[in-house]
Amino acid sequence: MTTNRxxxxxxxxxxxxxxALPGWALGAPAVPTTGPSGRVVVVGGGMxxxxxxxxxxxxxxxxxxxxxxxxxxxxVSCVLSNLVLTDAVKMTRLQFTYAAxxxxxxxxxxxxxxxxxxxxxxxxxxxxxxxxxYDRMVLAPxxxxxxxxxxxxxxxxxKVVHAWKAGPETTTLRNQLVAMKAGGVFLMSIPPAPYRxxxxxxxxxxxxxxxxxxxxxxxxxxxxxxxxxxxxxxASFTRAFTVTHAGVxxxxxGVTINExxxxxxxxxxxxxxxxxNVINPIPPHRAGALAAATGVVDVNGRWAGVDVLSYESTxxxxxxxxxxxxxTTQPKAGHIANQEARVCxxxxxxxxxxxxxxxxxxxxxxxxxxxxANTASWLSVVFQYDAASRTMKAAGGGVMEAEVATKKNxxxxxxxxxxxxxxxxx
Amino acid sequence: MSRTARCGALCALLLLPFAAGAQSAPPPxxxxxxxxxxxxxxxxxxxxxxERLAGMSAREVVGxxxxxKAKPGEGGIMxxxxxxxxxxxxxxxxxxxxxxxxxx
Numbered sequence: 001m002t003t004n005r006x007x008x009x010x011x012x013x014x015x016x017x018x019x020a021l022p023g024w025a026l027g028a029p030a031v032p033t034t035g036p037s038g039r040v041v042v043v044g045g046g047m048x049x050x051x052x053x054x055x056x057x058x059x060x061x062x063x064x065x066x067x068x069x070x071x072x073x074x075x076v077s078c079v080l081s082n083l084v085l086t087d088a089v090k091m092t093r094l095q096f097t098y099a100a101x102x103x104x105x106x107x108x109x110x111x112x113x114x115x116x117x118x119x120x121x122x123x124x125x126x127x128x129x130x131x132x133x134y135d136r137m138v139l140a141p142x143x144x145x146x147x148x149x150x151x152x153x154x155x156x157x158x159k160v161v162h163a164w165k166a167g168p169e170t171t172t173l174r175n176q177l178v179a180m181k182a183g184g185v186f187l188m189s190i191p192p193a194p195y196r197x198x199x200x201x202x203x204x205x206x207x208x209x210x211x212x213x214x215x216x217x218x219x220x221x222x223x224x225x226x227x228x229x230x231x232x233x234x235a236s237f238t239r240a241f242t243v244t245h246a247g248v249x250x251x252x253x254g255v256t257i258n259e260x261x262x263x264x265x266x267x268x269x270x271x272x273x274x275x276x277n278v279i280n281p282i283p284p285h286r287a288g289a290l291a292a293a294t295g296v297v298d299v300n301g302r303w304a305g306v307d308v309l310s311y312e313s314t315x316x317x318x319x320x321x322x323x324x325x326x327x328t329t330q331p332k333a334g335h336i337a338n339q340e341a342r343v344c345x346x347x348x349x350x351x352x353x354x355x356x357x358x359x360x361x362x363x364x365x366x367x368x369x370x371x372x373a374n375t376a377s378w379l380s381v382v383f384q385y386d387a388a389s390r391t392m393k394a395a396g397g398g399v400m401e402a403e404v405a406t407k408k409n410x411x412x413x414x415x416x417x418x419x420x421x422x423x424x425x426x
Numbered sequence: 427m428s429r430t431a432r433c434g435a436l437c438a439l440l441l442l443p444f445a446a447g448a449q450s451a452p453p454p455x456x457x458x459x460x461x462x463x464x465x466x467x468x469x470x471x472x473x474x475x476x477e478r479l480a481g482m483s484a485r486e487v488v489g490x491x492x493x494x495k496a497k498p499g500e501g502g503i504m505x506x507x508x509x510x511x512x513x514x515x516x517x518x519x520x521x522x523x524x525x526x527x528x529x530x
Contacts, residue, residue, distance in 0.1 A: 027529035029469055055460075058468075059452060335464050342460045346452060355451060364461050364510065366503060378503050382461075382510020396509030402502070412503075418474020420464045426473075
């Protein structure tokens with residue numbers, strides 16, 4: 001009773017500070033007192049890192065010491081961040097702290113910058129001199145973005161943003177859109193796959209186009225795609241570009257950006273120069289910098305190869321890589337990162353108990369994509385482990401998408417978001 | 427099968443997580459069922475809508491999923507998940523949620 005009351009007061013305080021905290025912290029499940037002994041250090045507190053820390057304790061028990069390190073005390077969700085651009089969602093709704101994870105599951109949360117990970121002495125060192133020894137570590141560093149030619153200066157970087165990691169750039173892009181004149185051109189670009197959130201750029205194009213129609217009449221959105229065609233929800237987005245937002249979205253597949261002039265707002269592409277009022281290029285991705293620095297990048301010079309039974313690095317034993325930084329057949333996105341994290345947590349608990357990982361893990365990807373200000377589509381697929389290829393393979397009906405964008409899907413999108421973030425951060 | 431034999435099998439199933447001690451394998455179906463947590467909450471207790479799976483009978487969970495599996499056009503996004511699992515996996519998922527306490 002007292003605990004519940006105390007938690008309620010803390011939640012009320014967090015709410016007042018404007019930080020979203022799911023209500024069910026009141027009924028968080030208990031951490032068992034049985035289980036293996038050991039120390040696990042998790043670096044990176046995004047969707048993958050926060051989830052693995054939670055389930056290592058929930059499934060591993062109190063004798064498993066879990067430390068979660070991130071450079072920031074607050075996580076900003078990429079999921080729903082496209083809706084901040086049109087003021088449909090406030091930034092505060094994307095923000096989460098690690099307070100509930102620390103309180104509910106006894107995770108040691110550390111805010112600090114990692115200087116180095118030493119796989120020989122098995123220690124994670126921070127720039128402030130602190131060091132954290134581990135038996136196993138989990139690296140969830142997210143992604144790093146390439147820099148375009150022409151965007152080297154600080155001024156250029158401030159003027160042309162990708163906003164593909166939610167945060168200050170999301171607000172910058174929102175302000176640029178609001179300030180854009182009617183009849184203007186909003187140019188965005190999609191990098192070659194694999195990139196974070198396959199339907200995300202198409203979704204952003206739809207959300208921005210819908211806003212332009214309402215607030216900036218006669219404006220256009222040029223969407224350059226480095227890929228040969230739409231990479232996710234092909235039927236939904238084809239309909240959105242050719243029917244729902246026809247005349248506003250100008251979709252150009254197979255076009256790549258060579259250089260950007262931030263002063264004249266000109267983009268030099270493989271299909272000629274284009275001038276725009278707002279430029280929003282999403283650059284090619286690679287695994288977060290810590291992955292390369294630690295030596296786990298072994299796929300195409302960009303990604304960390306893993307054994308999908310445990311997400312242990314194929315380059316470095318004892319280090320597990322989950323989320324967008326890892327190279328698997330699964331998409332790079334928050335929903336599936338949350339499940340990869342549970343497969344990884346389950347495997348680590350088994351390994352520390354002297355058992356083998358589950359030989360047949362299953363994961364799933366699911367998301368809702370807004371198409372207009374009040375309709376959304378969805379995309380979903382279940383992956384089963386295939387022992388012959390040692391990869392995760394789409395099962396059942398394969399990748400499926402909504403037949404039509406509906407208001408009901410738009411409402412369900414917020415339920416999905418609320419539960420996903422609740423499971424990850426509380 | 428006699429009543430005694432049935433009870434024996436059931437008791438063995440119920441005692442399994444306790445009998446093997448600290449280093450035992452995790453409860454069967456837990457990792458599989460955790461695929462539902464993103465939308466239906468940790469252990470099947472959602473906080474922001476969607477169906478509460480914690481405490482539902484295995485028959486109910488499996489029954490709903492099998493119906494979606496059988497009929498094209500049923501279930502929307504849930505049909506993807508019904509199709510993605512084998513019947514045996516659906517049983518394990520159902521059995522896991524039947525053992526979870528619904529949060530108040």
